[in-house]
Amino acid sequence: MDIATLFSTENILALATLTMLEIVLGVDNVVFIAVLSGRLPESKQKSARRLGLIAAMGMRILLLLSITWVMSLKEELLAFNAYGHDLSFSAKDLILIGGGALLIVKAVREIHHLVAATDEQHAGAKHASFTAVIIQITIMDIIFSLDSVITAVGMAESVSIMVIAVVLSVAVMMVAAEPISAFVQRRRSLKMLALTFLVLIGTMLVADGFGQHVSKGYIYFAMAFGLGVECLNIAGDKIRARVSRS
Numbered sequence: 001m002d003i004a005t006l007f008s009t010e011n012i013l014a015l016a017t018l019t020m021l022e023i024v025l026g027v028d029n030v031v032f033i034a035v036l037s038g039r040l041p042e043s044k045q046k047s048a049r050r051l052g053l054i055a056a057m058g059m060r061i062l063l064l065l066s067i068t069w070v071m072s073l074k075e076e077l078l079a080f081n082a083y084g085h086d087l088s089f090s091a092k093d094l095i096l097i098g099g100g101a102l103l104i105v106k107a108v109r110e111i112h113h114l115v116a117a118t119d120e121q122h123a124g125a126k127h128a129s130f131t132a133v134i135i136q137i138t139i140m141d142i143i144f145s146l147d148s149v150i151t152a153v154g155m156a157e158s159v160s161i162m163v164i165a166v167v168l169s170v171a172v173m174m175v176a177a178e179p180i181s182a183f184v185q186r187r188r189s190l191k192m193l194a195l196t197f198l199v200l201i202g203t204m205l206v207a208d209g210f211g212q213h214v215s216k217g218y219i220y221f222a223m224a225f226g227l228g229v230e231c232l233n234i235a236g237d238k239i240r241a242r243v244s245r246s
Contacts, residue, residue: 015161015168022060022148022169027220028201029056029144030173032103033137034181035110035194039128048130049177052137057170059141063149064162073146092146093209099143100205106136107198114192143205193230197223 030053037048073092080087089097148166184194200222204214 011158011161014158015165018162018165019168019172022165023172026056026144026148026169026173028197029053029141030177030180031184031194031197032140032144032201033177034184035107035191035198036128036133036137037181038184038191040130040133044130045181046178048133048137049181050174051134052141053170053174053177055134055138056141056145056173057166059138059145060148060166060170061163063145064159064166087210089209093211095143095146095209096205097209099140100202100207100209103140103143103202103205104199107195107202111192111195111199114188114195187234189233190230193226196226 033049033052037045037052040048073095074090076088077091077094078089184190200219204216204219207214
């Protein structure tokens with residue numbers, strides 16, 4: 001494909017739309033990376049976030065270059081009857097169920113750690129291994145990449161356009177990852193909120209794997225509502241602190 005064809009009006013519109021969709025679909029990935037990297041020493045957190053997002057980009061590009069294989073994940077792999085209901089699962093469904101369950105377990109464990117720890121224990125908590133965090137991020141990148149790649153395949157016909165959209169979206173997420181991570185780590189209540197978001201996303205992935213599609217619009221609305229309430233709490237704390245000082 002020549003440059004003129006690649007950057008035709010149709011492809012430019014597809015690129016712009018797809019890049020925006022990839023950014024939206026990557027929000028949950030950024031939240032997960034922010035939470036996991038927070039378990040590392042402060043000096044290593046930025047590197048972990050960058051490596052995590054680069055791994056996410058690599059996974060998406062590799063999957064895009066294996067489009068035939070990705071699309072075959074929708075074919076029925078397992079079928080059985082349970083309590084009078086016929087159930088069938090594709091490879092994609094099984095990956096979503098396993099990944100969603102893993103995300104729920106990880107988030108619940110982090111919530112337990114956050115709730116059970118006293119301030120002294122929290123301050124002196126043992127840091128996670130850098131390698132372990134990167135491995136966990138990479139595993140979840142595969143799960144988060146599936147919907148992103150299948151969306152890309154449905155939106156654009158050119159693999160080049162899909163790859164450019166993925167690279168642009170990850171570049172935007174790299175810029176956004178730092179303020180989002182700082183925002184999450186600044187207050188324990190924000191970290192708790194981020195972890196509940198991960199439970200919500202994990203539940204959505206499991207439901208999707210069982211064929212019960214939940215619109216991401218509802219999920220993002222719930223996340224935005226919860227974040228809005230937390231922002232009101234933060235504003236209220238600042239006002240109370242200012243009044244008490246005066």
